[in-house]
Amino acid sequence: xxxxxxxxxxxxxxxxxxxxxxxxxITTVLMVLSLVVVIIPLGFVLYTVIAKGASAISWSFLxxxxxxxxxxxxxxxxxxxxxxxxxxxxxxxxxAVPLGILGAIYLNxxxxxxxxxxxxxxxADVMTGVPSIVMGLFIYSxxxxxxxxxxxxxxxxxxxxMLPIVIRSTDEMLRLVPDSxxxxxxxxxxxxxxxxxxxxxxxxxxxxxxxxxLAVARAAGETAPLLFTILAVTSVxxxxxxxxxxxxxxxxxxxASSPYVGAQGRGWGAALTLIAIAFILMIVARVITARxxxxxx
Amino acid sequence: MEEPVxxxxxxxxxLGPAAGQPAGDPVEPxxxxxxxxxxxxxxxxxxxxAVTDVSLTMYEREITAFIGPSGCGKTTVLRxxxxxxxxxxxxxxxxxxxxxxxxxxxxxxxxxxxxxxxGMVFQKPNxxxxxxxxxVAWGCRVLGMKDNMDERVERALTQAALFDEVKDRLKASGLxxxxxxxxxxxxxxxxxxxxxxxxxxxxxxxxxPIATQAIEQLMHQLKSEYTFLIVTxxxxxxxxxxxxxAFFSISRGGEGERWGELIEYDATEKIFTAPSDKRTEDYVxxxxx
Amino acid sequence: xxxxxQDHQAAPxxxxxxxxxxxxxxxxxxxxxxxxxxxxxxxxxxxxxxQQASSWFSHExxxxxxxxxxxxxxxxGALSFIxxxxxxxxxxxxxxxxxxxxxxxxxxxxxxxxxxxPIVSVIDLLAVVPSVVWGLWGILVFAPxxxxxxxSIGSGVTGVPVxxxxxxxxxxxxxxxxAGIILAFMITPIxxxxxxxxxxxxxxIxxxxxxxxxxxxxxxxxGVVMPHSQGGIVGAVLLxxxxxxxxxxxxxxxxxxxxxxxxxxxxPGYNMPSVIANEFGEATGVFxxxxxxxxxxxxxxxxILNVVARWIVARSARRGRGA
Numbered sequence: 038x039x040x041x042x043x044x045x046x047x048x049x050x051x052x053x054x055x056x057x058x059x060x061x062x063i064t065t066v067l068m069v070l071s072l073v074v075v076i077i078p079l080g081f082v083l084y085t086v087i088a089k090g091a092s093a094i095s096w097s098f099l100x101x102x103x104x105x106x107x108x109x110x111x112x113x114x115x116x117x118x119x120x121x122x123x124x125x126x127x128x129x130x131x132x133a134v135p136l137g138i139l140g141a142i143y144l145n146x147x148x149x150x151x152x153x154x155x156x157x158x159x160x161a162d163v164m165t166g167v168p169s170i171v172m173g174l175f176i177y178s179x180x181x182x183x184x185x186x187x188x189x190x191x192x193x194x195x196x197x198x199m200l201p202i203v204i205r206s207t208d209e210m211l212r213l214v215p216d217s218x219x220x221x222x223x224x225x226x227x228x229x230x231x232x233x234x235x236x237x238x239x240x241x242x243x244x245x246x247x248x249x250x251l252a253v254a255r256a257a258g259e260t261a262p263l264l265f266t267i268l269a270v271t272s273v274x275x276x277x278x279x280x281x282x283x284x285x286x287x288x289x290x291x292x293a294s295s296p297y298v299g300a301q302g303r304g305w306g307a308a309l310t311l312i313a314i315a316f317i318l319m320i321v322a323r324v325i326t327a328r329x330x331x332x333x334x
Numbered sequence: 335m336e337e338p339v340x341x342x343x344x345x346x347x348x349l350g351p352a353a354g355q356p357a358g359d360p361v362e363p364x365x366x367x368x369x370x371x372x373x374x375x376x377x378x379x380x381x382x383x384a385v386t387d388v389s390l391t392m393y394e395r396e397i398t399a400f401i402g403p404s405g406c407g408k409t410t411v412l413r414x415x416x417x418x419x420x421x422x423x424x425x426x427x428x429x430x431x432x433x434x435x436x437x438x439x440x441x442x443x444x445x446x447x448x449x450x451x452x453g454m455v456f457q458k459p460n461x462x463x464x465x466x467x468x469x470v471a472w473g474c475r476v477l478g479m480k481d482n483m484d485e486r487v488e489r490a491l492t493q494a495a496l497f498d499e500v501k502d503r504l505k506a507s508g509l510x511x512x513x514x515x516x517x518x519x520x521x522x523x524x525x526x527x528x529x530x531x532x533x534x535x536x537x538x539x540x541x542x543p544i545a546t547q548a549i550e551q552l553m554h555q556l557k558s559e560y561t562f563l564i565v566t567x568x569x570x571x572x573x574x575x576x577x578x579x580a581f582f583s584i585s586r587g588g589e590g591e592r593w594g595e596l597i598e599y600d601a602t603e604k605i606f607t608a609p610s611d612k613r614t615e616d617y618v619x620x621x622x623x
Numbered sequence: 624x625x626x627x628x629q630d631h632q633a634a635p636x637x638x639x640x641x642x643x644x645x646x647x648x649x650x651x652x653x654x655x656x657x658x659x660x661x662x663x664x665x666x667x668x669x670x671x672x673x674q675q676a677s678s679w680f681s682h683e684x685x686x687x688x689x690x691x692x693x694x695x696x697x698x699x700g701a702l703s704f705i706x707x708x709x710x711x712x713x714x715x716x717x718x719x720x721x722x723x724x725x726x727x728x729x730x731x732x733x734x735x736x737x738x739x740x741p742i743v744s745v746i747d748l749l750a751v752v753p754s755v756v757w758g759l760w761g762i763l764v765f766a767p768x769x770x771x772x773x774x775s776i777g778s779g780v781t782g783v784p785v786x787x788x789x790x791x792x793x794x795x796x797x798x799x800x801x802a803g804i805i806l807a808f809m810i811t812p813i814x815x816x817x818x819x820x821x822x823x824x825x826x827x828i829x830x831x832x833x834x835x836x837x838x839x840x841x842x843x844x845x846g847v848v849m850p851h852s853q854g855g856i857v858g859a860v861l862l863x864x865x866x867x868x869x870x871x872x873x874x875x876x877x878x879x880x881x882x883x884x885x886x887x888x889x890x891p892g893y894n895m896p897s898v899i900a901n902e903f904g905e906a907t908g909v910f911x912x913x914x915x916x917x918x919x920x921x922x923x924x925x926x927i928l929n930v931v932a933r934w935i936v937a938r939s940a941r942r943g944r945g946a
Contacts, residue, residue, distance in 0.1 A: 057478075058446075061839040068733060071725030072742065078808055079749050082760045139657035147651055148658065157658045159933060164661055166862065166929040167922065168869025170896045171668065174918040178671035197664055204661070230650035258753025261871040264900055286755045286872070293759040293876050301763060308756045315751045418835060421827075423735050450837030460832040463850055472846055473836040520832070527836055 083312070090309025093302050099310065103271040103288070103303075106295045110302035117273035118288040118307060122314075124277040125188045125267065125284055126257045129195035133256075134249045136196075137203025138238075144204070145211040146233050158208070164201035170261035172197045177265040186268040188277035191284070194262035199252045206248025210241040213332040243329030247322040254318040258311060260286035285311045367394045368434070369531060369561050370415060375429035377410050379422065384410050386593040387429075390580055394530075397553055397562040399576035399602070401569055402617065406582040407594020408565045412533050415563070416452040417445040434530075450477060453524035457536040459516035461508035461523070466491075466500050469508040469519055473527040486526055493559075494522035495552055514545025521552065525560065532556075534564040538571065550575050569618060572602065579605045581614045668922060676916035682909045687916065692882045694906070699913035701920065703882045707799065707894035708921075711874060712867040714803025714888070715810055720860055722807075723814035731822045732840060732848070750812035758876030761805045766796025766877055773798070773889045793889035797879035800888040802897075805873050810863040817862065821855030821936075822848055854939020861932035865925045871896035895921050 093110045104113030140161070148154020176194040184190070214237050222232040238245070263269070269287035274280050285307050292304030370392040377385040385407035392398050400408035413419040414427055417438060431438045438448055461469050470487045474480065487504070491497035496518040500511070508519055517537060524532055534553075538546035553562050553575055566572050572579050580599040584592050598605060598614045609615045679699060680687065689700030726746065730739050770793055777792030825848050833843040879891020880901055895917045903914050 057476075057839055057842070058444075061841045064841045064844075065733060068725045068729040071722040072729060072745075074722055075726065075749060075808075075811060076745060079745065079752070081764075082752060082756065083748075085760055085764055086756060136657045136660060139654045140661065143651075143654035143658035147654055154658070157661055159930075160665060161661045162933060163926060163929040164665060166865045166869070166925050167665075167668070168871065168896060168925055170869070170871040170899055171672070171918050171922045171925075174672050174675075174899070174915060175664075175668040178675045178915070179667060200664070201661065228644055228647040230647040233650075254751060258751075258755065260753075260755045261896070261900060265903055286753060289755045289759055290872055290876075293755070293762055304759055308759050311753055312751075312756060315753065316748075319747065319751050416835065418831060421831065421834065423737075446837050446839055448837075449835055454831075454835035456828055456832065456835075458828060460826075460828045462829070462832070462847060473838070476836070476838050476842045476846065523832075524836065 086305060086308050086312055089302070089305035090307075093306030094309055098303075098306055102273060103283075104299075106292070106297045106300035109299040110306070112299075113303075115285065115288055115303055115307045115310070117271065118283050118285045119310065120273050120275065121188065121267070121282045121284040122257055122286075122311075124275070125191045125263070125282060126195060126253060128188065128192035128277055129199060129256055130249070130253050132192065133196040133199035133252070134203055137200050137249075137252075138207050138245060140200070140204040141207035141211055142233055142238075144208050146229065146237070161201045161204045165205065168261070169194075169198055169259050170264070173262040173265045176262070181266055185279070186266065186281040187279050188267055188274065188282040189279070190266035191263045191282060192277065194266050195256040195259060198259060198262055199256050202252040202255065203249055206252070207241075207245050210244035210248065210330075210332075211237065213244070214240045215332070240331055243325055243331060247326040247330065250318045250322040250325070254315040254322075257318070258286055258315055260284075260290050263287050285314075368392070368432075369394045370563075371430065371432040371435075372411075373430035373432075375411075375414070375427060375431055377407070377414055377419070378424075378426040378428070380424035380426075383591070383593050386585070386595050388596045390596060390599045392561070392563065392578070394561045395557060396577045397557060397564065397575055398578045398580065399572035400563070400565045400580050400582060401567070401572045402582035402594075402597075403584065404567065405592075405594070406584050408580075408582045409535055410594065411582070411596075412535055412563060412565050413454075415531075416454055416533055417448050418454065420445055450527060451529050452531045452533060453527065453529035454533045454535065455517070455520050455524055455537045458540050459513060459520050461511075461516050461519050463507065463509060465505045466508050466511070466519060467504040470522050470526045473523055477527055479527065490522040490526035491519075493525055493552075493556060494518045495548060495555075496522055512545075514541050514548060517541060517545065517549065518552070521549070525556070529560065531561045531563065534562065536565055536567060539567065546571070569606075573606055576602045578602060581605060581609075581611075581617060583613055583617065665926075669919075672915055672919045672922065676912050676919050678909055679912035679916040682912070690884060694910045694913075697909070699909060701895075701913070701917055703884045704893055704895045704898055704917055705920070706884045707878070707882075707892045708868050708896075710799050710888070710892070711802045711806055711878065711894055712864055714800060715806035715867040716860065716864055718804060718807035719811045719814060719863065723811050723859075723863070724818060724856070726811075726815045727818040727822055728844060728848075730819055732844060746812050746815055749808065752809075754809065754870060754872040755876075757805050757809060758873035761801065761873060761877040762797065765805070766801055768796070769801060769804075770796035773800070777889060788886050789888050791887055791889060795879065795891065797877050797891050798889045799878065799892040802874045802878040802892075802894070803888075805877055806867045806870055809870060809873065810866050813866055814859050814863040817859035818852070818856050821852045821859065824855075825851045855936050858932040858936035858939075861928055861935070865928040865932070868928070869896060869921060869925050871900050875900040 098114035099119050100116040101114035103115060103117055140157075144154050144158050144161075148157065172194045175197070176190050180190050180193060218236060218240060219232055222236045263284055263286065267283065267287065268281035269283045269291060270281045271283065274282045289304050289307045289311065292300040292307070295301060295304070368391055370390075372391070373389050375385075375388045376383060388411060400412060402408050410419065414431060415433075415438070419425045419427070427439055433448070433452070437443070462472060464472065467487055470490050471483050474483065474486055479486065488497060491500065496515060499515060500506070508516065511519060517540075521532075521537075538549050541549070550571065553564070556562070564572075564575065578599065579602045581597045582594055583597050585595045586592055598609060598611045600610070605614060606618055609618060683689075683699055686700055688702050688705070689698070690702045691698045691700045692703055726742070730742060734742065773790075773793040773796070776790050780786040780790050781792070829847050829851065830843055833847045838846065874894060875897035878893060878897050880893055880897070881891040882893045882898065883890065885892070899914045899917055903911065906914055
């Protein structure tokens with residue numbers, strides 16, 4: 038202890054039992070509790086989906102045609118829905134991702150601080166908040182009424198949903214690319230288009246791809262935009278451009294309200310498939326970010 | 335950049351304790367109470383040893399300065415004294431750190447109780463985004479010192495030599511003040527809770543010379559009520575203000591590791607006129623640092 | 624709501640060049656077109672859906688906000704759906720905001736860096752569960768289970784003045800409250816991550832100032848973190864509210880599909896997106912126009928909410944930097 042002090046210790050540094058300390062403790066407990074409150078239902082949902090869905094899943098389940106609802110699990114499957122999801126989401130991705138990247142390029146490389154670019158930026162953010170069902174109604178109004186139900190219409194709706202998400206995430210990635218990279222290239226005499234395409238985009242590609250994958254995962258799980266655009270049928274349609282179609286979320290929606298156990302079972306199987314797809318996309322996005330994103334926040 | 339040692343000495347303000355003490359003895363202050371007793375203390379950040387084997391004793395109602403080149407651990411040691419280093423993940427303290435006879439790092443010690451008695455003013459003024467009045471009053475309210483708040487605020491602001499400048503606009507935001515005023519507001523905030531010690535981490539480094547002078551005058555005026563510890567990279571400031579000075583520097587190990595280390599601790603005048611260690615002399619005369 | 628503020632206006636020096644190459648100019652035009660597409664889509668949404676809904680507006684006139692929705696009798700008052708949207712969103716916010724803030728603060732103030740990764744992953748996982756899966760689980764598993772809980776609460780509060788009518792005995796698990804709970808799960812990730820972004824911008828030196836005075840963590844949060852972040856958090860909550868209002872499928876499955884206005888939270892109800900989802904397929908004429916009109920209302924509400932939310936966030940970010 039101290040060698041030189043003369044008096045008694047003047048200060049008691051042990052905690053006095055005080056209301057302040059108790060309040061602090063209670064708060065910490067509440068914070069942890071809020072995490073628990075969230076983990077429990079999440080765990081429950083995942084557990085249920087896996088438990089109930091696993092018994093339905095098999096290769097034939099994923100490829101067989103959709104049987105009448107009354108038939109039990111084991112007969113038939115959700116093949117058309119898998120095909121539909123792949124086609125429609127794929128088409129939506131092909132449309133929305135390039136446009137989204139171009140839009141972000143405009144915001145970041147050309148528009149800058151100008152009023153138009155700022156307005157578009159704000160509106161792109163606002164657009165991410167538009168309910169997905171409104172996107173479905175929108176495509177219904179301007180396309181389906183004239184050209185009928187089709188996977189293409191569904192892809193338009195999903196694409197409209199994905200566009201602002203891709204713009205926003207790509208924009209963030211482009212901002213992180215340092216200016217010195219651009220300036221070095223301009224100093225060599227390259228045009229802005231060339232610099233953007235061959236220098237800036239590759240530098241940000243990890244983050245851009247990862248952001249796009251997350252948008253795809255979101256779109257694959259959406260039901261509402263497809264309600265009035267693809268007219269969920271039960272037969273497979275490999276022509277995504279014409280004729281009604283179906284998708285995993287659409288089938289799950291239909292089966293969830295069915296009174297038949299068989300249909301419900303298929304619904305769980307489809308749910309497991311959907312969650313697996315979304316999960317895989319999320320993991321791949323993470324891996325890409327970790328290994329290829331050169332500039333992170 | 336650095337003044338020759340002779341000029342520093344002739345420009346020194348009169349010091350409290352008598353100058354010319356024999357080398358090695360800390361100055362015997364009037365009251366003799368030990369405030370801090372640090373013994374063989376090393377500070378680690380996870381596996382990295384930041385500061386090694388520091389030992390010194392500080393007495394109440396004195397102003398002690400920590401000087402040394404950047405990266406020598408003086409701020410680390412300072413923050414160890416009010417347990418603010420706890421906020422850094424992986425920070426660990428070995429050895430004795432005693433405050434008035436009690437170990438600061440004993441198991442049942444509450445950092446909150448420690449910080450109430452050992453206050454701190456930071457390098458960059460950090461007033462709360464509240465009114466001037468609330469800035470000063472906040473600490474008091476939180477610590478339960480709620481009576482006569484107006485008087486407490488006025489007293490703290492007066493001691494910080496700020497009251498006259500702001501008495502007409504106590505409701506204005508603390509952020510609307512100039513840098514020097516903000517720092518005095520932070521000092522007022524710190525002394526409003528009636529601490530025993532005030533630690534100051536380069537309090538004037540972000541301020542202009544006039545504001546700096548105001549802060550130094552403050553320290554002299556308040557010396558009778560609080561014990562001050564100031565980290566500064568400005569040697570002349572240490573010479574102007576401190577009774578005792580501790581010189582820290584960077585030592586290197588055999589395999590290229592670096593640690594901060596206390597080189598010499600003595601009366602200020604001795605450090606600047608007749609340092610015992612050559613490294614101290616090199617730093618103080620401007621040969622390096 | 625990115626906190627990175629740099630944008631890049633570097634451009635190639637043009638003193639020596641004549642007209643820019645065609646490829647360069649067309650690329651810029653393409654990029655501009657892609658950007659404008661956002662505005663075009665938003666305008667088209669507004670125009671096309673309003674047009675489809677016009678027969679409803681003209682049919683009902685001012686009665687679009689009336690209480691009665693009875694397609695068979697040709698009455699299409701939207702109030703019960705607006706009420707349902709408001710109630711379920713409100714329940715979702717009341718349940719979700721304390722939890723989201725708790726988790727955000729846990730991540731920023733309590734948990735050391737190393738441990739925050741797994742917690743953030745849990746939140747991300749919560750966000751990735753599709754709406755329809757929440758609905759499937761909600762109606763097949765959650766609703767039957769919670770019905771028992773409602774029943775116990777209901778029997779416990781019969782006769783009690785305010786609580787009785789609110790929490791009376793249920794008829795089934797599908798109700799306003801169930802929808803609210805599921806919505807709360809769904810909006811928690813957004814509110815948590817946005818709040819966390821905002822709280823993370825509080826400079827650590829400000830936190831240290833409070834701690835240095837001897838404040839506890841709770842006191843520091845109340846004195847420093849909250850005042851600094853409150854604008855951003857309000858914005859985050861509003862965005863969560865918008866999401867709760869627009870969420871369709873999960874709600875459609877668990878809300879009970881009954882167009883009523885009642886304070887009884889355990890009763891089946893309906894809200895705007897769910898009635899559209901459930902009834903649009905078979906609706907014709909004015910009925911269909913009415914549903915479309917509900918979509919228009921939904922669009923307008925969420926756009927307004929979003930714009931206000933972002934304005935609040937921007938204003939508080941300005942305040943924090945400047946004042």
